[in-house]
Amino acid sequence: MAGYEIDKMNPAAEVMDADEMRRAWTRVAHEILERNKGIEDLALIGILRKGGPLTERLVAGIERIEGAKVPFGVLDISLYRDDFRTYQPKVGTTQIPFDIEGRKIVLVDDVLFTGRTVRAALGALNDLGRPSLIQLAVLVDRGHRELPMRPDYVGKNLPTSRTEFVRVSLSEFDGADHVEIYKEG
């Protein structure tokens, strides 16, 4: 969304490489299973766009550990954002091929920052049904919350200044896995 700003920023510093991402995400898969005592009623929903592949990776990780696949889907939140009047989003398609009613849902996103995306996602999920609980898994928590949100699973806590920009690159979209931090230029 803020991608156009990157060109004006100084070169990136890599804060996670592909191996670190894989290990952190494998740990998160274990933590999800530990906290929920297995996969009963569990389902994963990724926030478009980067939450999609990250969700599929967690599903694969959980399958390796438990030998079974959990249901998963993707959620578009652009119609639920509170900043929609300031930019013109391309709307993605929500695809959740199961009923979320009564399930334990783990929401998945790449970076947790102000919490506004998560607020929008909770609103979007609420319109689809009433899960028994919703948890939040993020690859990076960079702080600076503007809303009372707390992640349940964190790949890496990354102290940042508010003016910095954190970019998660995924092999599915960007050719390689890594997390970079850009300073204001």
Next chain:
Amino acid sequence: MRRKDLLDIETLEPSEIEYLLDNATSFREILARPVKKVPTLRGKSVATIFFEASTRTRTSFEHAAKIMSADTYSLAGATSSIVKGESLKDTMLTLDAMGIDAFVIRHAYSGAAAQAASYVPHKPVINAGDGTHEHPTQGLLDMLTIRQAKGRIEGLTVTIVGDIAHSRVARSNIWGLSKMGASVRIVGPSTLIPADADKLPVSVYTNLEEALEGADVVNVLRIQLERMTVGYFPSIREYARLFGVSKARLAVAKPDVTVLHPGPMNRGVEIASELADDPEISVITDQVTNGVAIRMATLFWLMGAST
């Protein structure tokens, strides 16, 4: 690029058309939900002002606005101060002063929507059909339906059959489809081919079989009896015999031909019932569903920015 209004397809960029079609595709998912409501336009209001009769276009716009949580008000020629002689200008200024945020307008005069838009310089106006000029959201929903049926628009041959001269639907289709890379044919009685057809990006036919030969898509227009003030053709029966589209007539088109009709249909005149009701060929009900999605995409596009 930021636009205030959607008045025509002729001046849209292909990238804007694609943006609207893509977003509308995503909005179809919302239409399939048990609870069809998203909060995007909460607190916004939309007035539909129809100086001409309409069932699907007006309902479709209002449904789209309501799904996105906007409030809607509908003004019709027969029940509003329009019958007391209130001008288009005063109608617009009054609704503007009330704080209405966006306007959907249908009018019998070509250019009326553009005129209305000039009275509200900071608010969006959407043309829902102006005379014989354009009906842009119909053009967009036809393109969305074609793209869904065929997977693409570029490279297709699309034949538009019927009363081209009086059809704003035809004009919006012609501009949109040609911008997106389709080749467009028009066919009808020579009295119903527009006088300026040579200035449109189309090939003109007066023989139906020739126009249907190898067509991927056929868009059958309604014979607009209400606009037929003089005799453009000798009789309805003769029209049906020469230009009515049926399965037999489509034998010369591509085997997987797709048929559209913007409605309301004169069954047995411009289109045979057996064809209109054949789900293998006809995508008429998809057009109606896509109409809601396109109008959601249009409202989202124009009401998105703070002005």
